[in-house]
Amino acid sequence: MKKLMCYCLVLFACSLGYAQSLVGAWEATMEKDGRTLRNVVMFSASHQVATSYDAETGAFVGTNGGSWSLADNSLTETVEFDFKQPERVGTTSSFEIVLTENELKLKGADTVWKRLDDGSPGDLDGAWLISGRMRDGEIQKRDTNRPRKTMKILSGTRFQWIAYNTETKEFMGTGGGTYTTVDGKYTEHIEFFSRDNARVGASLEFNYELKEGDWHHSGLSSKGKPIYEVWSLR
Structure with a gap:
């Protein structure tokens, strides 16, 4: 019995390790209509977001994402938002992936995603x-279970916020880029912004603190107004 339990624990640990190996940020580039598009996908432990934008200007092209799970090499995603195809919100799809330590691709596809972090x-x-x-x-406090959501997904080096409504399937906006956390300062470097390309290239610095698992975020907004926000993990 003990041997069987140990064997099951080993299998569980291996499958968990494989699933966690997706966590982080991945990048692929492609040429389309005479410009280079940067495609970045981020996986947290439970949710993911994939975004495309012009590598040179930061002009936003599209984004989609939601929750995910991995069983063997089958990746299953349930869509919470989709800029280009809102009718996909609420649907679930599965596809096979080929995953190594630093590369990710869909089985049968040519595009290779390189690990960023x-x-x-x-x-x-x-x-x-x-x-x-x-x-x-x-x-x-704000009810995080309501359909209208503002989510931020962060990897070790990248961030993206997304505002959307799972009930109406409406997409309100998004922005993202890279970030650092040093000595209590959270700094964003914006690489794309769906509402205003003029924001691209800007850097914003905030205070941050983790209290009882929540992220307390304070400072001045991009418009110079004081803000104090609390964010909770999904």
């Missing part, structure tokens, strides 16, 4: 939903 070195790797804001000196 494995969830480190940044402190905020994961999928986060905004769960509160400071108003009049008090933190007002």
